[in-house]
Amino acid sequence: xxxxxxxxxxxxxxxxxxxxxxxxxxxxxxxxxxxxxxxxxxxxxxxxxxxxxxxxxxxxxxxxxxxxxxxxxxxxxxxxxxxxxxxxxxxxxxxxxxxxxxxxxxxxxxxxxxxxxxxxxxxxxxxxxxxxxxxxxxxxxxxxxxxxxxxxxxxxxxxxxxxxxxxxxxxxxxxxxxxxxxxxxxxxxxxxxxxxxxxxxxxxxxxxxxxxxxxxxxxxxxxxxxxxxxxxxxxxxxxxxxxxxxxx
Numbered sequence: 001x002x003x004x005x006x007x008x009x010x011x012x013x014x015x016x017x018x019x020x021x022x023x024x025x026x027x028x029x030x031x032x033x034x035x036x037x038x039x040x041x042x043x044x045x046x047x048x049x050x051x052x053x054x055x056x057x058x059x060x061x062x063x064x065x066x067x068x069x070x071x072x073x074x075x076x077x078x079x080x081x082x083x084x085x086x087x088x089x090x091x092x093x094x095x096x097x098x099x100x101x102x103x104x105x106x107x108x109x110x111x112x113x114x115x116x117x118x119x120x121x122x123x124x125x126x127x128x129x130x131x132x133x134x135x136x137x138x139x140x141x142x143x144x145x146x147x148x149x150x151x152x153x154x155x156x157x158x159x160x161x162x163x164x165x166x167x168x169x170x171x172x173x174x175x176x177x178x179x180x181x182x183x184x185x186x187x188x189x190x191x192x193x194x195x196x197x198x199x200x201x202x203x204x205x206x207x208x209x210x211x212x213x214x215x216x217x218x219x220x221x222x223x224x225x226x227x228x229x230x231x232x233x234x235x236x237x238x239x240x241x242x243x244x245x246x247x248x
Contacts, residue, residue, distance in 0.1 A: 003230040007032030009128075010078050011227070014062055014115055015085030017044035019182030020133060023216035024082050025052060027224045033080065038062070038071065062111035068118050078122035080227040083112045084133045086151075088184065090192050092144045101147045108151035112158065123170035129227045132159045132174040133219070136242045139176055152176075156238050163236030171235040173226045178242035179204050180214040208243030 011028045015021040017039035025035045025048060034054035039045040045057035060071045062085055086108045089100055112132065123130060137145050138152030159174040166172065179185060185204070193200040205212050222241055225231055240246050 004225060004228045005032050006080065006224065006228060009033045009080055011080035011082065012036040012038060012078055012119070013082040013084055014038045017041050017048055019184050020180060020216045020219045021084040022048060023220035024084060024223050025055065027217065027220035028080070029053060029055060031224050062115050063106045065114055068114045072118040075122060077126060078119055079126045079128040081115065081119040081123060081130045082133070082223055083115055083130065085111060086133065088188065089147050090144055091146060093146045096147050104147045104151050109154045112155060116162065128170045130162070130170060130172045131223045131226045134159070134174040134176045134238065136176050136178050136240060136246055140246055159238065160236050167235065173234055173236070174238045175219055175222055176238050176240045176242065177214050177219050178208050178245045180216055180219060182216055208245050209248050210243035212243065214241060214243060
């Protein structure tokens with residue numbers, strides 16, 4: 001559909017070298033955008049950039065203010081920012097150390113803040129769009145995800161707040177996926193359920209009433225829609241993409 005195209009637009013995706021980020025870079029490129037792939041994994045970012053016409057790889061720790069400032073000093077125009085980079089943690093309140101709690105907030109919340117602040121003047125100039133990758137964990141309680149729920153709740157709150165502050169300058173929306181089949185999930189299974197991977201994988205699939213995990217491409221396609229002219233009247237919205245989890 002023509003209105004779902006991003007022809008001529010310049011996009012930047014954090015955590016863009018794998019999982020949802022990689023799928024989003026591919027989808028944006030297919031829709032006609034040129035993409036800046038921002039990641040801490042240089043080799044993965046460069047390998048992906050080599051596959052995508054016009055794409056460039058940028059190594060940046062989004063929690064480091066100096067690195068973020070340096071990144072944006074080299075960008076003269078931007079139409080789409082996808083704040084995708086994030087990390088997870090398993091543990092309830094009493095299981096969560098202060099160090100781990102702070103680490104999650106540095107990446108999932110402070111990183112999004114630094115990238116959004118850096119991109120804001122460019123998005124204002126282009127009347128562009130910001131898409132934040134949140135989670136259903138920001139909307140409901142998920143067992144043993146105390147810190148993760150807290151950070152994703154902050155992502156959704158920041159999305160709505162920015163939409164209120166910049167209602168005509170640029171659009172800000174969020175996607176709240178359920179569990180998506182990515183290297184993120186594989187790392188979780190390896191770390192916490194190494195001896196019962198298949199059993200846990202079945203439980204993760206069953207957690208969504210639809211009976212399966214989400215696919216990175218499904219999140220990426222929704223991100224393209226939100227960045228496209230088709231969503232021109234949408235800002236401050238949180239779209240669930242959760243296989244029915246929050247409806248159950």
